[in-house]
Amino acid sequence: MEPGSAEQIRIKETIGYLFEDELLKEIIQLSKIKHLEAEETIINIGEKIPFLPIILSGTIKVVRENDQGEDLLLYYIESGDTCAMTMQCCVKSTLSEVKALAMESTDLLMIPLEKMEQWMSKYASWRAYILQSYHYRIQELIETIDAIAFMKLDERLLKYLKDQAKLMGTLEIPVTHQQIADDLNSSRVVISRLLKQLETKGDIKITRNKIILKNL
């Protein structure tokens, strides 16, 4: 990557606060930017990941998939974050247990895997970043486990909508009932009916291809 380029400035702006200067220099030198369109898949279950992705912009959705190809939403990864599963894969060189795809147009910073270990011992800020990232992902995972195990579907649905709104930074969520059903591993009919209830309660407004949240 050329010094002083627009890309380099962008990298500094988005993840610069995370790392010490020297490490940042290395990152800029070694990594490539990869652009993904919405819906594009980064990794599938069973694939090996040749790099560590850090998100510059956009959002990644991480899902677990059953043998029928149905997805269950695990968590999202936002700008500045990285993928916990990938980190595990590269250290132990195992295969991915999850599928990850872009929710919107997304830019990734791809870091060569060999660097991971070196940097772990070389840079305190890298260690802190990786550990904290792990911590966040596990927390989020526990949150979704709680939701699946203890919450009724209607509560889960409302949580889903609120999470989505926070993530996209808008109360108008562009989503179909079918997509929600897929994410929550439910069926379209059930979601439609629960949404109807929420609308009657005044929590949301339903339009075609869009749900409008009345309040967080």
Added chain:
DNA sequence: ACATTAAGTGATT
């Protein structure tokens, strides 16, 4: 105007 896709409904398990 017609086909396609999203969303609503009633009955059944």
Added chain:
DNA sequence: AATCACTTAATGT
């Protein structure tokens, strides 16, 4: 809460 079978409504060509 899920599934079936069907209707109605919105949208693209």
